[in-house]
Amino acid sequence: MSGNIDKGYLIASIAIMAGMTYLIRVIPMAVFRKKISNRFIRSFLNYVPYGVLSAMTFPAILYSTGSVASGAAGCIVAVILAYWGRSLLTVAVGAALAVFFAQIGGF
Secondary structure, three states: OOOOOOHHHHHHHHHHHHHHHHHHHHHHHHHOOOOOOOHHHHHHHHHHHHHHHHHHHHHHHHHOOOOHHHHHHHHHHHHHHHHOOOOHHHHHHHHHHHHHHHHHOOO
């Protein structure tokens, strides 16, 4: 994480992401008393938290390093490693190394 990110901003971002994930899961249970049988709506409600967290996290990935290019390099490596089914530690280390080498390379 870059040294210029405000701790208050970081805490607020985490709280908002947690709140959004919680609300998206709780609101359907509070509004609908019966079990939701429509496959489309169930699928939609299942994937919304991932979409919201991705939309809130992705800009921070790109701007957390010295340049957008090195952040994008780390993101691409992380996505590829995750797609191949690597562990979380492997994905994190691979992304960090990609950013490191991109920074050394002048990106």
